[in-house]
Amino acid sequence: MDTIPVWSYCQATPISPFRICAASKRFSPLESWMVTLAEVAQHAGVSASTVSYVLSGKRSISAATRERVEQSIRELGYHPNAGARALASSRSNIIALMVPLRTDMYVPVMMEIAIAVATTARTHGYDVLLLTGEEGPDAVRRVTGSGLAEAMILMDVELDDERLPLLRGTDQPSVLIGLPTSTSGLTCVDLDFAATGALCAEHLAMLGHRDIAVIGEAPAVYERHTGFAERTLDGLRSRSRELGLRVLHRPCEGGYDAMALTLARIFDERPATTGFVVQNESAVEPLLALLRQQGRAVPEDVSVLAVCPDQVAVQASVRLTSVAIPAQEMGRRAVELLVAKLDGRGTEEVVLLAPELTVRASTGPAPAAP
Amino acid sequence: MDTIPVWSYCQATPISPFRICAASKRFSPLESWMVTLAEVAQHAGVSASTVSYVLSGKRSISAATRERVEQSIRELGYHPNAGARALASSRSNIIALMVPLRTDMYVPVMMEIAIAVATTARTHGYDVLLLTGEEGPDAVRRVTGSGLAEAMILMDVELDDERLPLLRGTDQPSVLIGLPTSTSGLTCVDLDFAATGALCAEHLAMLGHRDIAVIGEAPAVYERHTGFAERTLDGLRSRSRELGLRVLHRPCEGGYDAMALTLARIFDERPATTGFVVQNESAVEPLLALLRQQGRAVPEDVSVLAVCPDQVAVQASVRLTSVAIPAQEMGRRAVELLVAKLDGRGTEEVVLLAPELTVRASTGPAPAAP
DNA sequence: GTCTCGAATCGAAGCGCTTCGACAACCTAT
DNA sequence: ATAGGTTGTCGAAGCGCTTCGATTCGAGAC
Numbered sequence: 001m002d003t004i005p006v007w008s009y010c011q012a013t014p015i016s017p018f019r020i021c022a023a024s025k026r027f028s029p030l031e032s033w034m035v036t037l038a039e040v041a042q043h044a045g046v047s048a049s050t051v052s053y054v055l056s057g058k059r060s061i062s063a064a065t066r067e068r069v070e071q072s073i074r075e076l077g078y079h080p081n082a083g084a085r086a087l088a089s090s091r092s093n094i095i096a097l098m099v100p101l102r103t104d105m106y107v108p109v110m111m112e113i114a115i116a117v118a119t120t121a122r123t124h125g126y127d128v129l130l131l132t133g134e135e136g137p138d139a140v141r142r143v144t145g146s147g148l149a150e151a152m153i154l155m156d157v158e159l160d161d162e163r164l165p166l167l168r169g170t171d172q173p174s175v176l177i178g179l180p181t182s183t184s185g186l187t188c189v190d191l192d193f194a195a196t197g198a199l200c201a202e203h204l205a206m207l208g209h210r211d212i213a214v215i216g217e218a219p220a221v222y223e224r225h226t227g228f229a230e231r232t233l234d235g236l237r238s239r240s241r242e243l244g245l246r247v248l249h250r251p252c253e254g255g256y257d258a259m260a261l262t263l264a265r266i267f268d269e270r271p272a273t274t275g276f277v278v279q280n281e282s283a284v285e286p287l288l289a290l291l292r293q294q295g296r297a298v299p300e301d302v303s304v305l306a307v308c309p310d311q312v313a314v315q316a317s318v319r320l321t322s323v324a325i326p327a328q329e330m331g332r333r334a335v336e337l338l339v340a341k342l343d344g345r346g347t348e349e350v351v352l353l354a355p356e357l358t359v360r361a362s363t364g365p366a367p368a369a370p
Numbered sequence: 371m372d373t374i375p376v377w378s379y380c381q382a383t384p385i386s387p388f389r390i391c392a393a394s395k396r397f398s399p400l401e402s403w404m405v406t407l408a409e410v411a412q413h414a415g416v417s418a419s420t421v422s423y424v425l426s427g428k429r430s431i432s433a434a435t436r437e438r439v440e441q442s443i444r445e446l447g448y449h450p451n452a453g454a455r456a457l458a459s460s461r462s463n464i465i466a467l468m469v470p471l472r473t474d475m476y477v478p479v480m481m482e483i484a485i486a487v488a489t490t491a492r493t494h495g496y497d498v499l500l501l502t503g504e505e506g507p508d509a510v511r512r513v514t515g516s517g518l519a520e521a522m523i524l525m526d527v528e529l530d531d532e533r534l535p536l537l538r539g540t541d542q543p544s545v546l547i548g549l550p551t552s553t554s555g556l557t558c559v560d561l562d563f564a565a566t567g568a569l570c571a572e573h574l575a576m577l578g579h580r581d582i583a584v585i586g587e588a589p590a591v592y593e594r595h596t597g598f599a600e601r602t603l604d605g606l607r608s609r610s611r612e613l614g615l616r617v618l619h620r621p622c623e624g625g626y627d628a629m630a631l632t633l634a635r636i637f638d639e640r641p642a643t644t645g646f647v648v649q650n651e652s653a654v655e656p657l658l659a660l661l662r663q664q665g666r667a668v669p670e671d672v673s674v675l676a677v678c679p680d681q682v683a684v685q686a687s688v689r690l691t692s693v694a695i696p697a698q699e700m701g702r703r704a705v706e707l708l709v710a711k712l713d714g715r716g717t718e719e720v721v722l723l724a725p726e727l728t729v730r731a732s733t734g735p736a737p738a739a740p
Numbered sequence: 741g742t743c744t745c746g747a748a749t750c751g752a753a754g755c756g757c758t759t760c761g762a763c764a765a766c767c768t769a770t
Numbered sequence: 771a772t773a774g775g776t777t778g779t780c781g782a783a784g785c786g787c788t789t790c791g792a793t794t795c796g797a798g799a800c
Contacts, residue, residue, distance in 0.1 A: 046779075048780090049782095059777090060778065061777095061778070062779090065778075088784080088785055
């Protein structure tokens, strides 16, 4: 729809010899030889600064002028040059998003967060630069140092993340998705995993279960002290203690073979186990299949409670009672907090989203003791 | 091959006397402690242009000078300003990656591609801007127009994608991951899905199967004419014809309920079906479970052949014979083609990766006809 | 000893935009 | 009328970097 009548401004605006020569070399009307602010200004018969103010709205402009300028912008197909803008204003309108390089867990959640970040950022006029964890702390230095991005969002935060000192040491706004051990001077968004764990314990306790098992993420996830995994466990354990539940925690790689081993060990050690909490998407289906195979009915004999996105819960072979992971919400909130900081409103703050448990078909009253 | 960015050495941002005097001249609010080229030049006792040439290597510099400059860069913790660079050189060193907004299919593959793109891009000195499909063609216009990104990679290309005319009409390099109907003037990377389909047909035919069923992606995927789904089907169908296989194709939403319905219909219409080709990650596990439940053994009674990443194939309840989707390779190749174009080498080109079938435990000889 | 050429360096002119101070032109209130 | 505010617009000074001559200085070539 942006038809660009090249001729109209070729005739009208001999700005510089450079321009003329470039324009005459030009072929297709769609081609992006950049139209500049100055050209728009000349076309509209105003000064460059006026056009700039029309664009930014930082000074009042008469309706007539504004209209004329906007018309010219449309006619010429003008797009402000991002580099020039960034240079002159020290604002790049880009925020960096650092996603984990590893794909040993929860890829769909990561993706959903990333997409939510990107779309929310756009509604606030920002673009998103995608950084992988590969570069590690250097990426933070590079991006802050070069002014490429004016703020950043970090995912997959470890409890004692090595990027945090850098973040604290810079005046560049940032938001973490995840919750490190110390949050002083930081802004964080996350599901309240401790409350999530507690909620799981409560639900199972309420149903009369006494022995429960937690099927966690892969051991590696715990070894590098990923916050959410440990926090879920802590919350679940401490609430369990209060409620008199016995808890067994077993990390699990996911997949059938690993799950089979894990499950065998669990029933070996605690034959009376009747409740499962699973926080590993790739372990859900294997668990259900193995239970079925062993003749344990869900939810009559054992209950299974998952911590996973709703979509996974409803697509499983048994519709799972679950605590949802609100990936989109997390991405959205992170951007909003960041934008608030960039606008000067907004503060250091920790936002913990309250967990919500949805009862579906995988949990029920504990069976009467044999 | 690529110049190594000197500034990546520096560990911190030490304070220098020069900064103080320069800073007092300046009142940029946010980046008031940015070290500039000029400051490095002054510190090293050379002119700004010399520093620039040290950085870019575009003119010869004596070893002594080079060293002095690099020393200063390190001491001052200098990072070139991205905006200024982009403005002066018209090269932003950013490539845009447009990912699909929808998450109705193959999220892990998308994520893997995205990460491969990001890491490969970094090795060539580029950063990646994350665009979602939400903005549609406008995003292309915005990004090319503003010079924000100097090139772009598009994922989730439809057969007759509305972004293609824009791409053809601009001189901005681009690479598609996927294969539209017409590729003239475009560079594309994709798995050769037609060959993939053919390969599946061959494998099952070789094993003696006569009636096969294809469990495809959700109907919506076909309705919007996503290339890979249709091409797989075409390849499979035409090779099947040659081999005398009868083919039934049923799209499927994924999940247990949808799969149960689909499967029932298939056996209704073609009771003699003994081979399945699945191209829908979320349908794999349901299919296996249902077959098991119906007393059909895999691979003795029916064979199941998947088109999916290897990781999915080995984690399933039966180790699946599969044609791999080489997500990483695709991302990597896309970037390499793009960089080649940006460097002036490289041409329009269609790269189709040859499919590779790995035999695992889910396919075997067709059972003797009853 | 002069001439030429290449290597090494510098100075200056932008790149396209934002922003600040200046200034007309018009309003009110005196 | 005049002082004092608005309002709308302009000119010019950068932002930090790249790049294109121009310049200097030795080292051969003659």
